[in-house]
Amino acid sequence: MTKQINSFEEYQSEYKKSVKDPEKFWAEQAETFTWQKKWKKVLDWNFKEPKVKWFQGAKLNITENCLDRHLETRGDQVALLWEANNPKEKARSYTYKELHEAVCRYANVLKKNGAKKGDRICLYMPMLPELGIAVLACARIGAIHSVVFAGFSATALADRINDAKCNIVLTADAIRRGKKEIPAKAVVDEALQTCPSVKKVIVTNCAGIAVSWVPGRDKWLFEELKKVSAKCPAEQMDAEDPLFVLYTSGSTGKPKGVVHTCGGYMVYAEYSFKNVFQYKKGDVYWCTADIGWITGHSYIIYGPLLAGATTMMFEGVPTYPDAGRFWNVVDKHKVNQFYTAPTAIRALMAKGLKYVKPYKLSTLKVLGTVGEPINEEAWNWYDEHIGKGKIPIVDTWWQTETGGIMISALGDKGPRKATYAGYPLPGIQPVLLDPKGKVIKENEKEGLLAIKYPWPSMIRTTYGDHERCRMVYFSAFKNHYFTGDGARRDKDGMYRIIGRVDDVINVSGHRMGTAEVENAINQNEEVVESAVVGYPHPIKGQGIYAYVITNGKIKDEQKLRESIVKTVSKEIGKIAKPEKIQFVPGLPKTRSGKIMRRILRKIAEGNPGQLGDVSTLLDPSVVEHIKKGYLK
Ligand code: WTA
Numbered sequence: 133m134t135k136q137i138n139s140f141e142e143y144q145s146e147y148k149k150s151v152k153d154p155e156k157f158w159a160e161q162a163e164t165f166t167w168q169k170k171w172k173k174v175l176d177w178n179f180k181e182p183k184v185k186w187f188q189g190a191k192l193n194i195t196e197n198c199l200d201r202h203l204e205t206r207g208d209q210v211a212l213l214w215e216a217n218n219p220k221e222k223a224r225s226y227t228y229k230e231l232h233e234a235v236c237r238y239a240n241v242l243k244k245n246g247a248k249k250g251d252r253i254c255l256y257m258p259m260l261p262e263l264g265i266a267v268l269a270c271a272r273i274g275a276i277h278s279v280v281f282a283g284f285s286a287t288a289l290a291d292r293i294n295d296a297k298c299n300i301v302l303t304a305d306a307i308r309r310g311k312k313e314i315p316a317k318a319v320v321d322e323a324l325q326t327c328p329s330v331k332k333v334i335v336t337n338c339a340g341i342a343v344s345w346v347p348g349r350d351k352w353l354f355e356e357l358k359k360v361s362a363k364c365p366a367e368q369m370d371a372e373d374p375l376f377v378l379y380t381s382g383s384t385g386k387p388k389g390v391v392h393t394c395g396g397y398m399v400y401a402e403y404s405f406k407n408v409f410q411y412k413k414g415d416v417y418w419c420t421a422d423i424g425w426i427t428g429h430s431y432i433i434y435g436p437l438l439a440g441a442t443t444m445m446f447e448g449v450p451t452y453p454d455a456g457r458f459w460n461v462v463d464k465h466k467v468n469q470f471y472t473a474p475t476a477i478r479a480l481m482a483k484g485l486k487y488v489k490p491y492k493l494s495t496l497k498v499l500g501t502v503g504e505p506i507n508e509e510a511w512n513w514y515d516e517h518i519g520k521g522k523i524p525i526v527d528t529w530w531q532t533e534t535g536g537i538m539i540s541a542l543g544d545k546g547p548r549k550a551t552y553a554g555y556p557l558p559g560i561q562p563v564l565l566d567p568k569g570k571v572i573k574e575n576e577k578e579g580l581l582a583i584k585y586p587w588p589s590m591i592r593t594t595y596g597d598h599e600r601c602r603m604v605y606f607s608a609f610k611n612h613y614f615t616g617d618g619a620r621r622d623k624d625g626m627y628r629i630i631g632r633v634d635d636v637i638n639v640s641g642h643r644m645g646t647a648e649v650e651n652a653i654n655q656n657e658e659v660v661e662s663a664v665v666g667y668p669h670p671i672k673g674q675g676i677y678a679y680v681i682t683n684g685k686i687k688d689e690q691k692l693r694e695s696i697v698k699t700v701s702k703e704i705g706k707i708a709k710p711e712k713i714q715f716v717p718g719l720p721k722t723r724s725g726k727i728m729r730r731i732l733r734k735i736a737e738g739n740p741g742q743l744g745d746v747s748t749l750l751d752p753s754v755v756e757h758i759k760k761g762y763l764k
Pocket residue numbers: 380425426427501502503504505506527528529530531532533553615616617629630631632638641642643
């Protein structure tokens with residue numbers, strides 16, 4: 133098992149070691165895993181191409197490390213605990229032995245349906261244990277999983293399936309969220325009308341609703357499981373073979389498939405999990421994220437299982453049957469580490485303390501947040517009412533591309549400061565840059581957050597388009613990975629993440645590219661052009677504000693607004709719905725035709741007093757029009 137740091141002093145000395153000799157440091161951590169063959173070289177890299185190879189020549193299978201190696205030591209310990217959407221439905225649990233068997237069976241179902249090493253398999257599933265099992269089943273046979281969050285629309289799903297040319301889709305009949313039942317299989321059916329690569333669809337039956345069926349293509353999971361054995365040898369993978377693809381939004385174009393590989397991701401997922409959450413044997417750990425996002429990949433499935441933890445999955449929503457559900461579940465399952473998003477904290481805070489008061493919350497030892505900057509008010513509420521002022525809060529900064537937590541406190545080991553993520557984990561070398569790429573050495577300064585040295589779980593490529601990976605992450609600043617975030621370093625060297633500096637909007641912790649949302653809005657016949665920006669939203673962190681130019685033929689503005697919301701839901705999903713839509717005669721553009729989003733952002737923030745210089749605009753008068761029509 134990788135090392136667990138036990139004090140702040142130890143953190144400091146480990147950090148020093150990790151920077152002085154990164155290869156030695158990571159080789160020592162990696163030694164503790166099960167490798168079918170050891171590496172020849174720890175690291176080979178340059179950020180120019182980029183080329184990043186960790187543990188070259190090593191062979192492994194991550195599921196042997198998540199499952200097989202625990203069978204002797206903790207085979208009867210609960211590995212995966214599952215709490216249903218409906219509080220009356222019985223919780224399910226799998227010991228390490230049971231999970232191992234379930235994964236092997238599912239893996240055999242995949243093989244029986246034609247899956248092979250290197251195939252891409254798309255998972256569009258609700259938060260059922262079968263989702264976690266399916267992820268591991270893909271890894272078991274060396275197929276590359278591409279989990280698509282089951283809130284995305286059929287169009288968005290089809291785009292992702294086609295980009296990765298998946299041959300199998302794993303889904304369920306329906307998604308149960310609160311009182312709603314969303315027909316997942318129907319979304320898949322619609323998407324597959326434009327996905328010729330898909331040959332098989334394997335469906336988990338959870339809600340028992342009627343579904344349409346394509347004979348030969350569609351299979352019920354429960355029927356397939358009856359036909360296979362419980363033994364499935366783990367496929368031998370190279371450390372640098374892809375483990376998964378996960379699509380994420382950037383500032384330009386379509387979402388890109390971030391590729392993570394087997395060896396480095398494994399080492400960093402376990403190491404960061406154990407240290408950030410200070411997990412101890414016997415603890416029950418709960419991350420409320422969906423496995424459709426990177427947080428669920430690294431900190432519901434891989435990190436905890438690699439570390440031999442008991443990890444909980446939750447099918448439901450924080451407000452069902454009422455806003456006390458999280459705290460009810462914490463007491464019910466005696467949760468020790470609880471990891472959620474600031475947007476959930478703000479939503480529950482708004483419902484009032486009467487939903488917190490009935491619960492003891494006495495088992496909690498570490499609280500975590502992820503996905504967006506946490507505002508001071510939410511941090512204080514979390515600290516005072518959930519942690520009772522006694523529990524460390526780890527504000528974990530990281531990204532889909534980083535694979536694991538980069539900047540965070542390590543449980544209670546070290547200082548904490550509201551709204552500060554804190555210090556980098558061992559092995560992580562962040563820098564602040566000025567816009568010209570000069571390193572800002574002093575503290576108490578703000579800058580662009582970049583990383584100057586590789587770490588094991590970093591992005592390797594963007595699926596099918598390596599040049600895009602280079603352009604987006606490695607071309608802005610020479611020899612640096614650029615995060616797209618701005619940050620501040622305080623006098624003690626702690627980092628506070630300010631937010632995105634590019635055209636990415638963070639809605640409830642979900643990344644939305646402005647271009648993606650604009651493309652969707654522009655699908656409306658009456659729309660000529662649009663520009664979207666984020667504005668501060670009390671619960672979601674950021675909301676989407678859309679400025680829309682119409683063809684001038686609209687009779688009913690409200691109707692068009694509804695139709696725009698509908699197309700966005702259809703093209704991307706409900707999570708990308710614009711909160712406010714303002715119709716404008718024009719957009720503030722430079723002479724070269726670039727939209728000055730800075731101006732639109734200021735107006736959307738309700739702050740039009742300080743627009744700065746608008747003299748470079750092609751038509752400065754549109755700004756006045758836009759200001760007048762601002763939607764409060
Ligand atoms: C933001 C989620 C402030 C940031 C793991 C980053 C944060 C983007 C934090 C990545 C945090 C994530 N404080 N901002 N603790 N964590 N972010 O890829 O802007 O969904 O670039 O990964 O979320 O989002 P992603």
